Amino acid sequence: MKRRTFIKLSAISAAGMVLPLQLEGYAAAKPLLKPSTLITPNADFYILQIGEPVELDAKTWRMPITGLIETQMTLRFADITAMESVEAMRTLKCIGDPIGTEQMSNANWKGVRLRDLIEKVQPKPEAKVVVFRCADGYHTAIPLKDAMHEETLLAYEMNGVPLPTEHGFPIRLLNPGHYGTKNPKWIVNIHLAAAHESYWEKRGWDPIANVKLATMIGTPSDGEEITGGKVYTVSGAAFDAGNHGGIKKVEVSVDYGQTWEAAEIWAQDTSLAWVLWKWDWHVPAEEDPVEIYARATANSGLRQDEIGIEVEPVGATPYHMIDAKIVEP
Numbered sequence: 351m352k353r354r355t356f357i358k359l360s361a362i363s364a365a366g367m368v369l370p371l372q373l374e375g376y377a378a379a380k381p382l383l384k385p386s387t388l389i390t391p392n393a394d395f396y397i398l399q400i401g402e403p404v405e406l407d408a409k410t411w412r413m414p415i416t417g418l419i420e421t422q423m424t425l426r427f428a429d430i431t432a433m434e435s436v437e438a439m440r441t442l443k444c445i446g447d448p449i450g451t452e453q454m455s456n457a458n459w460k461g462v463r464l465r466d467l468i469e470k471v472q473p474k475p476e477a478k479v480v481v482f483r484c485a486d487g488y489h490t491a492i493p494l495k496d497a498m499h500e501e502t503l504l505a506y507e508m509n510g511v512p513l514p515t516e517h518g519f520p521i522r523l524l525n526p527g528h529y530g531t532k533n534p535k536w537i538v539n540i541h542l543a544a545a546h547e548s549y550w551e552k553r554g555w556d557p558i559a560n561v562k563l564a565t566m567i568g569t570p571s572d573g574e575e576i577t578g579g580k581v582y583t584v585s586g587a588a589f590d591a592g593n594h595g596g597i598k599k600v601e602v603s604v605d606y607g608q609t610w611e612a613a614e615i616w617a618q619d620t621s622l623a624w625v626l627w628k629w630d631w632h633v634p635a636e637e638d639p640v641e642i643y644a645r646a647t648a649n650s651g652l653r654q655d656e657i658g659i660e661v662e663p664v665g666a667t668p669y670h671m672i673d674a675k676i677v678e679p
């Protein structure tokens with residue numbers, strides 16, 4: 351039964367509702383949780399950019415810092431790696447991510463604090479934004495006050511290895527609280543300015559790009575057939591990038607949003623990384639189409655709703671809904 355059909359039929363649903371069965375001694379052929387690890391291996395980390403990845407040579411790479419500053423300076427890669435380093439777990443998510451897609455991944459990164467560089471060049475009072483120009487022609491700016499945040503990093507390692515080419519070698523920005531658009535890769539120039547219109551802003555996307563509260567269902571996938579009469583683990587990831595105080599809880603509904611069950615958060619780090627959640631569903635034995643919903647609540651009290659902004663221009667907000675099918679054992 352599709353959700354819209356259900357809404358029409360909801361008056362008679364109370365009597366006809368299927369209740370979870372009491373199952374004893376079931377053979378638990380549990381589906382794999384998805385995502386199955388807190389840290390996404392580099393080979394599985396999503397990749398997104400305007401063109402082809404650019405291959406840069408760390409030996410010849412130079413990064414001038416220019417614009418509204420007192421001290422002009424050009425850095426070599428060895429200058430960056432000689433600075434005091436920081437390690438942090440961070441999730442990246444694309445602003446253009448339709449609800450529930452996998453353009454969201456999590457890694458351990460190593461790099462330096464951007465503010466340590468900005469302090470060296472001494473911004474002039476008129477400087478309000480930090481512009482990143484990249485080797486692929488991409489460019490984006492962040493407010494100077496975000497650049498001075500102690501969690502804002504220039505990363506050169508990802509999960510213990512040098513930043514892979516696709517993820518921005520030799521250095522990329524990790525800008526906490528912000529969608530991928532504000533995490534430029536293959537940086538070749540840092541420029542302080544009074545204002546800047548970035549690549550995606552020119553094309554109508556949000557210049558602020560704060561990550562919105564989001565959950566994705568990893569299992570089941572859309573259209574999956576679920577065996578009736580057994581336990582099935584519904585699982586996924588939730589993330590707010592700390593913008594709403596971190597994830598408080600994730601709930602799952604298998605009855606078109608009438609009742610919600612609390613999922614277990616089984617892996618987490620700081621609110622700058624996603625949480626992974628799961629919920630064991632005692633699947634009814636009867637063959638039936640089913641819709642599975644998952645919604646997150648943040649520590650601020652904000653909860654995802656069925657209705658929201660679909661994607662453009664600020665990032666999606668409604669909860670994720672999956673169409674699946676219960677089939678006979």
Ligand SMILES: Nc1nc2c(c(=O)[nH]1)N[C@H]1C(S)=C(S)[C@@H](COP(=O)(O)O)O[C@H]1N2
Pocket residue numbers: 395396397398399400401442443444445484485486488516517518529530531532533534535536
């Ligand atoms: N130089 C450059 N950096 C970029 C982009 C780009 O097109 N060029 N795309 C951004 C977008 S939209 C996203 S979602 C992230 C994706 O980072 P990833 O490929 O490491 O997952 O990179 C960001 N940084």
Ligand SMILES: [Mo]
Pocket residue numbers: 398443444445446530531
């Ligand atoms: Mo993106």
